[in-house]
Amino acid sequence: MYAIIKTGGKQYRVQKDDVFKVEKLDAEVGSTVTFDDVLAVSEGELLVGDAVNGYAVAAEVLEQGKNDKVIIYKYKAKKDYRRKNGHRQPYTMVKITEIGKGLAAAPAPAKTEAPGEVKASLSMKKDELLEIASNMGVEVSSKATKADILAAIESK
DSSP states (O other): OEEEEEETTEEEEEETTOEEEEEOOSOOTTOEEEEOOEEEEESSSEEEGGGGTTEEEEEEEEEEEEOOOEEEEEEETTTTEEEEEEEOOEEEEEEEEEEEESOOOOOOOOOOSOTTOOOOOTTSOHHHHHHHHHHHTOOOOTTSOHHHHHHHHHHO
């Protein structure tokens, strides 16, 4: 069974247990979000239009982060005009938990993190991971890889 949902101006073909990035959603890590804008559902046969009214897709928020940097470079030949800019698009990583009729958003689980504490992930920049490690009192070399820094943070 699969569904086609629309979120963030894009359409996604999703199945149960799929993990993917969508445009940033206003949801906490560990909470459940419901995508009500279902365009099609396949349960052996493809349902579209009015047949998909009432269908929804439930997903668990795994991570909030930023994508890799995209460099924007403007240049005009022979005019001495150059402009360089960078952009990191925020995203939300979700895992599809259920596809069906009449799904309602489940209440968010209790927070386990202290307020203001950031969860470290590989999608973060190395400097951000080093800062989190120093705030937690973990000593890590500045030459360590992101994976090594993350392992040191999680071991504490």
